[in-house]
Amino acid sequence: xxxxxxxxxxxxxxxxxxxxxxxxxxxxxxxxxxxxxxxxxxxxxxxxxxxxxxxxxxxxxxxxxxxxxxxxxxxxxxxxxxxxxxxxxxxxxxxxxxxxxxxxxxxxxxxxxxxxxxxxxxxxxxxxxxxxxxxxxxxxxxxxxxxxxxxxxxxxxxxxxxxxxxxxxxxxxxxxxxxxxxxxxxxxxxxxxxxxxxxxxxxxxxxxxxxxxxxxxxxxxxxxxxxxxxxxxxxxxxxxxxxxxxxxxxxxxxxxxxxxxxxxxxxxxxxxxx
Amino acid sequence: xxxxxxxxxxxxxxxxxxxxxxxxxxxxxxxxxxxxxxxxxxxxxxxxxxxxxxxxxxxxxxxxxxxxxxxxxxxxxxxxxxxxxxxxxxxxxxxxxxxxxxxxxxxxxxxxxxxxxxxxxxxxxxxxxxxxxxxxxxxxxxxxxxxxxxxxxxxxxxxxxxxxxxxxxxxxxxxxxxxxxxxxxxxxxxxxxxxxxxxxxxxxxxxxxxxxxxxxxxxxxxxxxxxxxxxxxxxxxxxxxxxxxxxxxxxxxxxxxxxxxxxxxxxxxxxxxxxxxxxxxxxxxxxxxxxxxxxxxxxxxxxxxxxxxxxxxxxxxxxxxxxxxxxxxxxxxxxxxxxxxxxxxxxxxxxxx
Amino acid sequence: xxxxxxxxxxxxxxxxxxxxxxxxxxxxxxxxxxxxxxxxxxxxxxxxxxxxxxxxxxxxxxxxxxxxxxxxxxxxxxxxxxxxxxxxxxxxxxxxxxxxxxxxxxxxxxxxxxxxxxxxxxxxxxxxxxxxxxxxxxxxxxxxxxxxxxxxxxxxxxxxxxxxxxxxxxxxxxxxxxxxxxxxxxxxxxxxxxxxxxxxxxxxxxxxxxxxxxxxxxxxxxxxxxxxxxxxxxxxxxxxxxxxxxxxxxxxxxxxxxxxxxxxxxxxxxxxxxxx
Numbered sequence: 048x049x050x051x052x053x054x055x056x057x058x059x060x061x062x063x064x065x066x067x068x069x070x071x072x073x074x075x076x077x078x079x080x081x082x083x084x085x086x087x088x089x090x091x092x093x094x095x096x097x098x099x100x101x102x103x104x105x106x107x108x109x110x111x112x113x114x115x116x117x118x119x120x121x122x123x124x125x126x127x128x129x130x131x132x133x134x135x136x137x138x139x140x141x142x143x144x145x146x147x148x149x150x151x152x153x154x155x156x157x158x159x160x161x162x163x164x165x166x167x168x169x170x171x172x173x174x175x176x177x178x179x180x181x182x183x184x185x186x187x188x189x190x191x192x193x194x195x196x197x198x199x200x201x202x203x204x205x206x207x208x209x210x211x212x213x214x215x216x217x218x219x220x221x222x223x224x225x226x227x228x229x230x231x232x233x234x235x236x237x238x239x240x241x242x243x244x245x246x247x248x249x250x251x252x253x254x255x256x257x258x259x260x261x262x263x264x265x266x267x268x269x270x271x272x273x274x275x276x277x278x279x280x281x282x283x284x285x286x287x288x289x290x291x292x293x294x295x296x297x298x299x300x301x302x303x304x305x306x307x308x309x310x311x312x313x314x315x316x317x318x319x320x321x
Numbered sequence: 322x323x324x325x326x327x328x329x330x331x332x333x334x335x336x337x338x339x340x341x342x343x344x345x346x347x348x349x350x351x352x353x354x355x356x357x358x359x360x361x362x363x364x365x366x367x368x369x370x371x372x373x374x375x376x377x378x379x380x381x382x383x384x385x386x387x388x389x390x391x392x393x394x395x396x397x398x399x400x401x402x403x404x405x406x407x408x409x410x411x412x413x414x415x416x417x418x419x420x421x422x423x424x425x426x427x428x429x430x431x432x433x434x435x436x437x438x439x440x441x442x443x444x445x446x447x448x449x450x451x452x453x454x455x456x457x458x459x460x461x462x463x464x465x466x467x468x469x470x471x472x473x474x475x476x477x478x479x480x481x482x483x484x485x486x487x488x489x490x491x492x493x494x495x496x497x498x499x500x501x502x503x504x505x506x507x508x509x510x511x512x513x514x515x516x517x518x519x520x521x522x523x524x525x526x527x528x529x530x531x532x533x534x535x536x537x538x539x540x541x542x543x544x545x546x547x548x549x550x551x552x553x554x555x556x557x558x559x560x561x562x563x564x565x566x567x568x569x570x571x572x573x574x575x576x577x578x579x580x581x582x583x584x585x586x587x588x589x590x591x592x593x594x595x596x597x598x599x600x601x602x603x604x605x606x607x608x609x610x611x612x613x614x615x616x617x618x619x620x621x622x623x624x625x626x627x628x629x630x631x632x633x634x635x636x637x638x639x640x641x642x643x644x645x646x647x648x649x650x651x652x653x654x655x656x657x658x659x660x661x662x663x664x665x666x667x668x669x670x671x672x673x674x
Numbered sequence: 675x676x677x678x679x680x681x682x683x684x685x686x687x688x689x690x691x692x693x694x695x696x697x698x699x700x701x702x703x704x705x706x707x708x709x710x711x712x713x714x715x716x717x718x719x720x721x722x723x724x725x726x727x728x729x730x731x732x733x734x735x736x737x738x739x740x741x742x743x744x745x746x747x748x749x750x751x752x753x754x755x756x757x758x759x760x761x762x763x764x765x766x767x768x769x770x771x772x773x774x775x776x777x778x779x780x781x782x783x784x785x786x787x788x789x790x791x792x793x794x795x796x797x798x799x800x801x802x803x804x805x806x807x808x809x810x811x812x813x814x815x816x817x818x819x820x821x822x823x824x825x826x827x828x829x830x831x832x833x834x835x836x837x838x839x840x841x842x843x844x845x846x847x848x849x850x851x852x853x854x855x856x857x858x859x860x861x862x863x864x865x866x867x868x869x870x871x872x873x874x875x876x877x878x879x880x881x882x883x884x885x886x887x888x889x890x891x892x893x894x895x896x897x898x899x900x901x902x903x904x905x906x907x908x909x910x911x912x913x914x915x916x917x918x919x920x921x922x923x924x925x926x927x928x929x930x931x932x933x934x935x936x937x938x939x940x941x942x943x944x945x946x947x948x949x950x
Contacts (some may be wrong), residue, residue: 054855059762066758067770069751073823074776076798077788084791123697130690134682142694144934148702151877151930153884155904156923159911160705163712163920195701216684226685248778255781257887258904262911275783275887282787282891291791294784301779308779309772372846392849399850405843408947409865418861419851452947470851 081298084291096292104270105277106296108186112193112260112273113253119194120249121242124201128238129230131202132209133216149198157195158262161188186271188263196256197249204245205238212237240315244308251304254297322381323348323506324369324474329378331364338364339375340530346508346523351500353521354510357553360527362510366476369508371395382474398467398505400477404459406451412438412462413447419470437465440499457488464496468503475500477509481516493520514554518542526550544660548577551651551658555581558627565622566647568599568663579651579658585628586646587617589635593644599665603645605637621645706927713924716917724921729897730906734925737903740814741882744821749875752829753867759830760837774831777824782887789820790892812894817902820889825878832874836867869944876937880930 054062086093096102131143149157165175166183175182182188215237219229235242257275264271272280274297281290322345331339338361346352354362367373369380371392380387387395406415416437420430438447441461451459460480467475480496481489497520500507511517517524518538526533526541526549533553534546545551552559560578593600603621615630617637626645630637637643649662713721724730758764759771777785793800793810803810810816840863848858886904893900903926910919 054761058855062754062758063762063764066755067764069755070770070773072799073826074773076792077785077823078776078780080792080798081784081788123693126690126693127697129686130694133684134687136687136691140938142698144938145698145702147934148706148930151880151884151934153886153904153907153923153926153930155886155907156884156926159907159919159923160709162911163708163916164705191701195705198697198701213684220683220685226689229685251779255779255784255887257781257783257786258885261886262908275781278781278783278787287791290787294781294787297781297784301776301781301784304779305772305775308775309768370850372850392846393852393854396852397850399847401843401847403841403843405841405847407844407848407862407865409868410861418848418853422852422857450947466847466851 078298078302081291081294084288085295087291088288092288093292093295096289097296099289101272101277102274102293105272105274105293108189108272109254109274111186112190112256113250115190116193116197116253117246117249120197120201121246123198124205124245125242127202128205128209129234132206133213146199146202149195150203154192154196154256154258154260155262158192158259161191161195161259161263165191183263184271189260189271189273192259192263193253193256196259197252200249200252201242201245204241204248208238208241209234240311240318243311244315247304247308247311251301254300322346323383324508325379325381326365326369327379327381329365329368329375329380331361331368331373331375337530339368342378342530342532344525344532344535346506348506349504350506351497351520351522352508353517353524354508354527355514355517355521355524356512356527356533358512359529361530362512362525362527363478365527366478366508366510369474370397370399370476372399396470396472396474398470398472398475400460400463400467400475400480402479402482404451404456404463404483406459406462406466408451411448411450412443412454415451415462416465416469418466423470433469434465437469441465455488456484457492460484460492461495464499468505473506475505475507477507479510479512481511481513489516496520526553528553545651545658547656548579548651548653548658551579551653555583556627557581557651558625560624560650566650566663567601568647568665569650569661570664577653579653580626580647582616582627582629584648584650585619585626586648587619587628587630587637588644588646589637590641590643593646596646596663596666599663600644600646603643605639605641605643608637608639619643619645621647709920709924709927712917712920716921720917721921721924724918725925729901730903730922732898733901733903733906733922736814736817736899736901737883740817740821740902741879744818744825744882745875745879747818747822748825748829748878749871752826752833752874753871755826755830756833756837760834774827776827778827782824782885783891785823785888786820786891789823789888790816793819793892811892812896812900814900816892816894817889817900820892821882821885824885824888825882828878828881829871829874832870832877833867836870837863840866869940872940873937876933876940880933883929884926 085096127146131139131146162183165188180187182191215233216229219233224232255275256273257279260273261276261279264273264276274293278290278293278297281287281293324346326345327343329339329342330337340361342361342365354365356362364373368375369382371387371390375388382395382397407418410418413434416434417430420433425433435444435447438444441464443458443461443465446454446458451462454462460483464480477496481492484492493516496509509520521538523535524538524541525535528549534541534550536544541550542554545554551557557579558581560580587603588600601621603619603626605617606620606625607618609616609618611629614632615637617628617630619626619628626647628645646666647663648666649660651658652661653659716724755774759767759774790811791797793803793816795801795804795809795811797811800810808815810819844862844866845858848862853861884904886902886908889902890905893902893905895901895905903922907919907922907926910916910922
């Protein structure tokens with residue numbers, strides 16, 4: 048569009064300045080603060096804090112929960128997206144709404160719900176003890192909470208893409224191609240960037256999940272603590288520098304995630320010809 | 322001249338959309354900018370509107386130089402190809418928009434809007450939203466909206482391109498009627514020559530960023546001045562070098578010629594009763610049904626010519642040998658086109674087909 | 675599309691329906707049923723008592739009010755940010771655009787402790803406010819700030835794609851009709867982005883209501899003043915008062931459901947207007 052109907056220079060300048068100001072204060076400052084506080088007492092303290100055995104164990108649990116959640120939700124997400132975007136059926140809208148529930152529900156409530164179902168007062172409890180599986184206040188609970196909270200992330204990203212192209216799959220099916228083949232050759236090339244983006248979002252959210260995991264975890268140091276929970280404990284014990292040191296791990300990961308996500312989006316747009 | 326363009330240049334990146342364009346439009350005329358895609362016609366329209374600014378040259382409207390006047394202040398009505406109706410406003414609000422901007426009092430707005438809606442034949446639809454209208458109806462709302470603020474110049478960018486064929490034909494005559502009634506200077510862009518010929522008082526033919534010819538529809542059609550115009554108008558066939566037809570010996574040396582179906586008459590062997598010295602023999606290569614006539618492809622001396630044949634006449638078969646009369650052709654002499662008559666037909670009093 | 679026999683053309687319906695349903699049942703439906711059962715064990719009387727106790731009501735009010743203010747704030751800034759990111763060019767624009775997702779990528783607990791430190795009385799930003807006599811940490815303002823932080827991406831990312839796809843024609847048409855930029859923005863562009871704005875705000879509001887990690891550190895959790903509803907649920911749980919926690923949660927769930935339904939309705943309504 049030409050200058051003849053663009054905003055005036057003054058308006059532009061004001062809006063850009065306001066935006067940058069807003070972003071720096073709201074987003075850059077918190078990140079900068081974590082990093083500054085983390086190394087406040089020098090590198091040695093920093094290294095000690097992040098290589099502390101509890102930190103490492105918490106990191107392991109976080110990674111385990113994250114990886115499981117991503118794998119499970121990718122599996123689920125692909126099938127759910129296939130179902131919703133390729134078919135018409137009664138109750139589809141209700142199903143779609145249910146799919147969005149983990150997105151709209153408070154994580155604390157999510158945790159509560161699982162306690163009610165799988166916890167000691169839950170009706171599934173006796174069944175679980177029989178098969179010797181403990182969910183609440185144990186690692187499986189942490190993993191379950193993480194899966195729940197990130198359930199819709201992947202399907203939400205790929206559904207719009209898959210919705211936009213039903214014709215190609217239909218054409219392939221009419222020519223006799225089987226499900227998996229259609230998916231591999233026709234669907235996947237279209238969704239690969241959206242899928243990657245969803246996986247990235249899912250990973251980020253899984254690593255950072257706090258509320259739901261907090262309810263289900265039992266806060267047993269070294270056993271059922273994820274990294275965010277570990278940070279909470281350090282903070283509540285006034286071990287501020289350590290708390291920020293451990294946080295810095297997650298901050299670095301977050302920045303890496305942002306960068307990867309930007310690259311993925313850029314590549315996706317290039318391929319779509321935008 | 323009401324609208325004047327002088328030495329207008331416009332380039333997009335490296336593409337020269339307008340190359341030293343100059344022309345004028347008289348007040349009250351309905352002018353068509355006709356040309357193939359990419360010929361620069363839309364660019365010209367948008368520059369007159371103020372939606373694009375020329376790199377060089379001047380644009381005058383009603384004697385005033387408007388180059389530095391913003392589009393919103395030029396008082397021009399613009400109808401877009403895809404209507405550009407405001408989707409979240411009713412028909413009424415769409416048409417009233419320009420008047421509300423001018424802060425016209427509400428009662429006056431109501432009167433004018435309803436008058437216009439009636440004028441375009443959409444009474445009763447004031448409260449509808451664009452998504453509830455057909456393409457033809459949407460375009461008529463767009464038209465009413467553009468006219469509401471009483472513009473002194475109306476610009477239309479391929480107004481019927483997005484509309485169904487049948488509705489398009491109705492809307493063409495409707496547009497002509499409307500503009501005649503309102504007596505507003507109008508310029509419209511089209512790539513459809515039938516449309517230009519039917520609707521416009523005057524046609525400006527564009528090609529590759531330049532103006533090829535300006536004239537009345539029949540002028541442009543019958544007296545093309547450049548090879549491009551000769552070949553662009555009508556269902557012309559461009560012939561390459563070595564034109565050798567009886568009666569056109571003068572044209573034999575020229576490299577290019579244009580024959581239109583209306584210049585050619587195909588006669589079943591044995592039926593030709595006059596101009597025998599002007600006729601050639603040809604072999605039918607294809608017969609195609611065109612609804613109200615037949616389109617023939619005839620091979621004459623190695624050149625395939627298109628001709629029309631009435632359904633009333635005797636049937637012709639593919640492969641049949643026939644007599645072909647070529648009355649005239651356009652030839653190109655450098656950059657000018659000339660119409661040459663068949664020499665061997667000059668003695669008889671030939672009538673223009 | 676279905677063939678004459680009513681069979682679907684694209685394969686995989688049964689399998690994908692099966693998997694989707696089992697996951698949803700196991701992870702969503704069944705656990706949600708438990709909440710209804712558990713709440714019912716409290717009895718209707720008990721439910722009402724818990725839910726309308728002074729402290730709980732205060733908790734709802736704090737959560738609701740702060741979430742509302744944060745959402746309104748982010749709606750306005752969300753529009754500004756997406757406008758600037760889509761329509762203007764400036765150095766490091768790509769960085770700014772990438773930064774928007776930070777609240778999604780950063781763990782809520784980390785955001786929580788970081789914001790608390792930032793706005794505390796000696797914090798980088800907090801010190802300016804405390805000089806002016808305004809305290810941020812341990813007040814509702816702090817809660818609002820934290821909620822603003824975590825919901826920044828919702829509105830921006832909802833509006834951006836719509837702004838990118840808006841046909842320039844509408845603005846040109848309005849301009850030709852004499853409108854100035856502010857009119858064009860209010861009358862032409864805003865209606866086009868309003869559905870996305872409402873959807874983004876709705877999700878932001880739902881998220882802010884239920885947010886725990888980033889709010890709980892900066893809030894200070896003073897009952898009746900800065901205690902958010904999710905924290906109330908958490909404390910009831912720690913006291914093993916499961917039915918109490920459930921009652922509070924149920925009310926919040928109903929609100930979330932309503933929000934989801936409203937968002938759905940908005941999307942259905944507005945898609946009518948943009949149908950070709």
